[in-house]
Amino acid sequence: MGDSEEEWLKKGAEVEVSFEDEGFRGSWYTATVLRTVSKKNNKIFVEFHSLMADDRGSKPLREFVNVILVRPVPPRELTRTFKLSEEVDAFHNDGWWEGIVTAILQDSRYSVFFRSSREQIDFPDSDLRLHREWVHGIWVPPLEQQPPPPPPQEQE
Template sequence: MGDRVEISPHDPGFRGSWYAGTVVRREAKNTNRYVVEYDQLYEDESGEKLLQETLDWIQLRPPPPPPEKKKVQFKFGDEVEAFYSDGWWEGSIIAEHSGGKFAVFLRGFEEQIVFEEKDLRLPVQWVKGKWEPRFEQFTQGMQVEVLTDEDGLKGAWFAATIIEPSGEDKYLIEYKTLRNDDDTEFLREDIRACNIRPCPPEIIVVDGFKVMDEVDAYYNEGWWVGVIAKFWVLFPSTAALLHASPDGGSFSGLVLSA
């Protein structure tokens, strides 16, 4: 034991985060569960004793490899992990600031926070004993959604079809609703893989939407990431508000964000 790991905490309030820690021991009765100790989380507010938890193996992974020597060029729309509150939290860049700083919407906190570049890293996943970029390999003809960088459309996901790979971690896609400048055919673009996602599954919201839910709202031919503020949806990427009328106890044109 004593292996260094990153830990996805058990508490629902820590969903989407990874914290550094050490394996203390494996459970004797269930070899798929481990006792781990966090580096920077404590049992109480006094900060005298480090927190230990017993977790399933799937909540543990080796520490990710150090960043490559080639500097990562972060930009609007990138999915990232940001170091905040002693852990790495999932989020997406919603604005670029001067001085190498970026505004990141952290899903776990449902708020926008500005980070320096040194506190960001690209998401990776531990798959079958090796590290892989956290995006799927897309195949020709696959139905997807695309995050575009075009002015006026930033922050929205648009339905598209994969045409073919077009370079390292890039794909040629054809939009289903956006058309070219002369309106003769559907628009095609080369898109980075990290800006492509499979079409989200249909999610039935039993209890309806509520204030502060993070949602995707269908507007202007695409799905825009937003947060419900009373009967309005706030789009953090544009600071715009969209009215969402209640319809049978829920909101029309909304789905929970993927």
């Protein structure tokens, strides 16, 4: 079978890519699939949204990446609040970086500590999402169910 996992790797699909390189571990960058998986080398050709190919920033970076470093874009619960010690991804330096909430600040801001860089940085909640892993085609931890909408009010 294996068709369902290919679905999110179709040409034009939005994905996230991680890098093995030192200094990039634990970070994910959004990209668009330009060419689907090559059976020969298991690589996929993508164009990054925020990484540039040149210093002027005029051309998006395009490259072949191993499909094991690619996942769908994780969903975001837009109304979520975060708890102390919760694992989050924070949007920083053009990518999503894995961190941990170390303080809850005013105005929906959070202080996040990054183990990889040993940095602590404050973010608005709009730049955070719950950290999830893509494991055998499902998100872990699983998506939280949004509460059902209230039943429509009967008009008198």
